Amino acid sequence: MELWIGALNLGFLYAFMTMGVFLTFRVHDFPDITVDGSFTSGAALAAVLIVAKVHPLIALLAAFAVGAAAGAATSFINTRFNVNGLLAGILVMTGLYSINLHIMGRSNIPLLDQATFPDYLEAVNPGLHPEAWITLILLPVMLAFWLLTGLFFKTDLGISMRATGNNPIMAAAAGVDVARMKTFGVALANGLVGVSGGLVAQYQGFADIGMGMGTIVIGLAAVIIGESLIRSRSLYAKVLSVIVGSIIFRMLIAGALFLGMNPIDLKLLTAVFVLTTLVASRALTHGTGLTEDRRRWSLSQPIWRRIGLGAAALLTAMVLVWTYRTPGGVPNPSSRTAKIGVLQISDHGLLNITRDSLIEELARLGYKNGDHCTIDLANANGDLPTVNTILDKFIQDGMDVIVPISTPCTQAAINKVKDRPVVFATVANPFIIGAGRSATDHLSNVTGVYGWVPMDKTMELVRSIIPGRMRIGSIWDPAHANSVFNVTLLEDAIRGNPDVTLIGATISSSSEVYQAALSLVQKDIDAFLLVPDNIVYSAFESVVKAARPKHIPIFLSDVERLGDGALGALGYDYTASGIQAARLVERVLKGENPRDIPFERYHQLTVGINLKVAKELGMTIPQGVLEKATRVYGGDNSRAVLDAAQ
Amino acid sequence: MAGCRYALASMGQHDEEVMIRITQLHKTFNPGTVNEVHALRGVSLQMRAGEFVSLIGTNGSGKSTLLNGVAGTFLPDSGTVEIAGEDVSCRMDYQRARHVSRVFQNPFMGTAADMSVVENLHMAYLRGKRSYPKVGLTRERREVYREQVKLLEMQLEDRLDDVIGTLSGGQRQAxxxxxxxxxxxxxLLLDEHTAALDPKSAAQVIHLTRRFIAAQQLTTLVVTHSMQQALELGDRTVMMNKGEIIDDISREEKQHLTVNDLLDKFAELRKAERLTEDMLEALRREYL
Structure with missing residues (x-):
């Protein structure tokens, strides 16, 4: 049941956002993209205030205010400066990215130890399942939201607002200041979006700079799904359809995961589902302006509606049968097998290495999928709400251990999963996300492997190849906590060495990396040292392209990327992370309490050198460095030399 | 906003009898571009309270622009518009809406298609008032609207909750x-409000127009394309050409006029070189 209740709760929380999208898209006929930014703004401000010990309800009011301000800015730009509405929204959304970072002060604010609204609710929980209790509380809230919003649209202000959206010329003739009314409407809409962001942040246990991405699409999909399911002219029905659409959208994703669909296909599924509902609902539309041929379709409309209802009923029945067939959390004691749920945030090189080595080591330890245990591998493909839904599914499927790989997954997992062990892997710093205060003093159901990149050792490698005075250039995304943390480590490694200067350039998307690299080349750097940063590493080729003409060597932390044109790499071997995590999983499955298992740091370093690149640059690599290297690329007999040395 | 500054300087004394006073109104659209149009060239017009004036002229003569100038959809380059003694030259349409109401040529323009009949009527009732988040469309108000809709004699009183989009053009215009x-x-400003309707609906709407104006003694300016309508409707007929008023026919004069007389008048004007031969031809084509 957890999967469905979790989806229902997410649907409720996202309903405020969906209502905002309905207000702009349907009532004001205004394609407002601001929501991608204002959703995060609401989450960011709410999180900051909650950390400052402000009551969650007041934090939500502030989330409303900041969202409304963003909406007002968009509408102001649109109406006063006559900038196209879509463009105005894009401008504000883009600007909000910086503002949100300023609000948060970093890219991610954990709320695990803070008093959020689920905590307040939990304090008065009469003993129900926490998620079910949230649902029970949210139900009357949503009911009130529904009735109040419906009523609002029927007030004089609501009627004026709807008329303004429907026919601005008529509204102006009736004395409505169209620009002001539009600004008010768009502000109100984004205020609701901000509230939604504030609620979701509290529910998932953190606010993240990237959590608003794609919100507009989700909102539009939910609005369209809702209005094709509930077709009525009644205002109350329309408002209800928005809330229902938001829930159905979450249920759809939960259902797809439930049926074992690859999360990669979720976006495609969304698009197909929305298109199908659009087309199907048009077939059901009776009415004006149809050709004779089409009218015959609409004459047979009751039949179509019945078919539609029948299909819906069938689907519901299937889902129910499935629910009963899969005994959620009640394993059959006679054929007890271990169930392990592995979840990663995206298809990233390091994460894949961790996952593969984890699976391999588990198999070696006797936990092979389908043999003595079930291993469920899930990938959220970068979508944070999906992470929550996957976790709900893991809980529902009665996983014995949940293994989140990567920081965001771990953050969501330790927030949601309280009743079973969580073993995280490939997390840079578990302490800043609230998993524990120290390696031994941590959440009682959580353990795992972590480690930040040894920038000091990387610097040593750089210095042993390039001694003397040097200028180091580095590029990172300031919106990512991990990247910023890694830069501090690098600064620490350089501090106290007057010969080395660090020159930085920041980016916010992979398309900016090339230009940032060029700017550093222009500043006469002697080497690139790239701290781990997902965006920069994904655009590594851009750095190579900028560095090559000036013969500037590149160092980084990911040995896997060495073959692409870097001179040297030093980092942790993430296979170690997977292997160590697998061993922790085994200990937990054997009955050890996670509370008694200290967090482990990965210990295995890898050092790599690309001799081909060294030759191109006209550099010689000291024999001592080569001897320490665990991987050497492009040498003629270097492998042999290395093997001999070892 | 040069026109606005000009306007403030020329505030005159209010004559109780005068409802609309337009003084030396100038408007050029798209100045400095190839699309530059000098739509109004110093138009002056006074209308007494309760006067009903019809406005005729060829396409591009500036008659609709003059009407919009009174409505406030644009601000004049220079000149003033006074309504009931109040200088409204610098007010936008929504600010003038308390005193001025409009019916457009396009029957879809004057109503909100996705809203119900009562909601549209309620919007009209809210004209010039502030709309608060309170339920103003009460049961009592609905009954008021029901009675008013009965005046249209279109059985719309049974369709109060129908969406406007489902009504015919004639019903919407009514x-x-x-x-x-x-x-x-x-x-009241009427901008060729029957031009887009079928003859039967047009006759119905004209009939209603007459009744409402007579009942409320409204000061009305109507732009029309029909010479017959121009003669039948209203006290005065004003003729425009190239952004200027070229003739003003009083009620007394009109009583003796036929459509042919009007055309003769056009011919006379041509002799006085205020109308060119092709303008006259255009007028003939349009009005006959």
């Missing part, structure tokens, strides 16, 4: 007319 007078404006 409703727009009702909406225009429901909050008792000082000035």
């Amino acid at each position: 409703l727009t007319l009702l909406m225009a007078i429901i909050s008792k404006p000082k000035v």
Whole structure:
């Protein structure tokens, strides 16, 4: 049941956002993209205030205010400066990215130890399942939201607002200041979006700079799904359809995961589902302006509606049968097998290495999928709400251990999963996300492997190849906590060495990396040292392209990327992370309490050198460095030399 | 906003009898571009309270622009517009809406298609008032609207909750007319409001127009394309050409005029070189 209740709760929380999208898209006929930014703004401000010990309800009011301000800015730009509405929204959304970072002060604010609204609710929980209790509380809230919003649209202000959206010329003739009314409407809409962001942040246990991405699409999909399911002219029905659409959208994703669909296909599924509902609902539309041929379709409309209802009923029945067939959390004691749920945030090189080595080591330890245990591998493909839904599914499927790989997954997992062990892997710093205060003093159901990149050792490698005075250039995304943390480590490694200067350039998307690299080349750097940063590493080729003409060597932390044109790499071997995590999983499955298992740091370093690149640059690599290297690329007999040395 | 500054300087004394006073109104659209149009060239017009004036002229003569100048959809380059002694030259349309209501040529323009008949009427009732988040459309108000809709004699009283989009063009235009007078404006502006209707609906709407204007003694300015209508409707007929008023026919004069007389008048004007031969031809084509 957890999967469905979790989806229902997410649907409720996202309903405020969906209502905002309905207000702009349907009532004001205004394609407002601001929501991608204002959703995060609401989450960011709410999180900051909650950390400052402000009551969650007041934090939500502030989330409303900041969202409304963003909406007002968009509408102001649109109406006063006559900038196209879509463009105005894009401008504000883009600007909000910086503002949100300023609000948060970093890219991610954990709320695990803070008093959020689920905590307040939990304090008065009469003993129900926490998620079910949230649902029970949210139900009357949503009911009130529904009735109040419906009523609002029927007030004089609501009627004026709807008329303004429907026919601005008529509204102006009736004395409505169209620009002001539009600004008010768009502000109100984004205020609701901000509230939604504030609620979701509290529910998932953190606010993240990237959590608003794609919100507009989700909102539009939910609005369209809702209005094709509930077709009525009644205002109350329309408002209800928005809330229902938001829930159905979450249920759809939960259902797809439930049926074992690859999360990669979720976006495609969304698009197909929305298109199908659009087309199907048009077939059901009776009415004006149809050709004779089409009218015959609409004459047979009751039949179509019945078919539609029948299909819906069938689907519901299937889902129910499935629910009963899969005994959620009640394993059959006679054929007890271990169930392990592995979840990663995206298809990233390091994460894949961790996952593969984890699976391999588990198999070696006797936990092979389908043999003595079930291993469920899930990938959220970068979508944070999906992470929550996957976790709900893991809980529902009665996983014995949940293994989140990567920081965001771990953050969501330790927030949601309280009743079973969580073993995280490939997390840079578990302490800043609230998993524990120290390696031994941590959440009682959580353990795992972590480690930040040894920038000091990387610097040593750089210095042993390039001694003397040097200028180091580095590029990172300031919106990512991990990247910023890694830069501090690098600064620490350089501090106290007057010969080395660090020159930085920041980016916010992979398309900016090339230009940032060029700017550093222009500043006469002697080497690139790239701290781990997902965006920069994904655009590594851009750095190579900028560095090559000036013969500037590149160092980084990911040995896997060495073959692409870097001179040297030093980092942790993430296979170690997977292997160590697998061993922790085994200990937990054997009955050890996670509370008694200290967090482990990965210990295995890898050092790599690309001799081909060294030759191109006209550099010689000291024999001592080569001897320490665990991987050497492009040498003629270097492998042999290395093997001999070892 | 040069026109606005000019306007403030020329505030005159208010004559109780005068409802609309337009003084030396100038407007050029798209100045400095190839699309530059000098739509109004110093138009002056006075209308007494309760006067009903019809405005004729060829396409591009500036008659609709003059009407919009009174409505406030644009601000003049220079000149003033006074309504009931108040200089409104610098006010936008929504600010003038308390006193001025409009019926457009396009029957879809005057109503909100996705909203119900009562909601549209309520919007009209809210004209010039502030709309608060309170339920103003009460059961009592609905009954008021039901009675008012009965005046249209279109059985719309049974369709109060129907969405406007489901009504015919004639019904929509009749409703727009009702909406225009429901909050008792000082000035009613009709912009060829029957031109897009079929003859039967047009006759119905004209009939209603006459009744409402007579009942409320409204100061009305109507732009029309029909010479017959121009003669039958209203006290005065004003003729425009190239952004200027070229003739002003009084009620007394009109009583003896036929459509042919009007055309003769055009011919006379041509002799006085105020109308060119092709302008006259255009007028003939349009009005006959």
